[in-house]
Amino acid sequence: MFGTRYQVHRMDRGTTENVRAVALVGARTCRSAELILSGAVDAFTIVFQPGAFSTLFQLPVAELTNADFDGEEVLGRRISELYARLGEVSAFYDRVRVADCWLAAARPAGESVSAVVRSAMAMIRTSGSVRVSEPARQTGLGIRQFERRFDHEIGISPKLYALIIRFEAALQRRAVSPTTRWTDRPCSGLSRPDAYGARFHPAVRRQPGGDRPSAGHVCAAGSAVCGAGATVIDASSS
Secondary structure, eight states, X not given: OOSSOOEEEETTTTEEEEOOSSEEEOOOSSOOEEEEEOSOOOOOOEEOOTTHHHHHHOOOGGGTTTOEEEHHHHHTHHHHHHHHHXXXXXXXXXXXXXXXXXXXXXXXXXXXXXXXXXHHHHHHHTTTOOOTHHHHHHHXXXXXXXXXXXXXXXXXXXXXXXXXXXXXXXXXXXXXXXTOOTTSGGGTTOSOHHHHHHHHTTSEEEOTTSSOEEEOOOOOSOOEESOOSOEEEEOTTO
């Protein structure tokens, strides 16, 4: 955060607090917070692909899932340096350039992408339309071993990961075509929205007078520095 600090209303605790200057936010499997915006909001978010955060910072992502922390306390001096550099420029593309240079310098030499991470990326490319047995077979692991490795490296079980990706893909399609029904071909895999609403509660809410759920941001792709996983409430006019 560089401008006016917005507030975070934590729905699970019923508390409201100012957002941290640098927030480390893990992958989300449910909607747990609302962001209350006021004044001039100036924020920059970095979202990591599966496996990237643990490769860069050597931290277990499973401990970050559905949680958030003070980024400077967890990541230390180096993230404070990045925050300072980002604050020296104001244009979005300049901040992208600064972040890219910093992340490229922090990237370990000779790192390799694990088979589990490749399977997570494949799930994203296929919009989650895959059975867990297929990527397990491709990695050469048994299903149970694959599930344990996936949960350790990605922070979410493979079944839930694929489910969230399918759910997000369906929401994006319905945002483009609001008249699309859950049972239509573009939303295949989501023919039972009530079951999804129960699984992601309170991420999914019924809209009065309609069959279309609304959702807070459910982030399965990885961890984010500076914010993710929340509904935004604009209070700037109040």
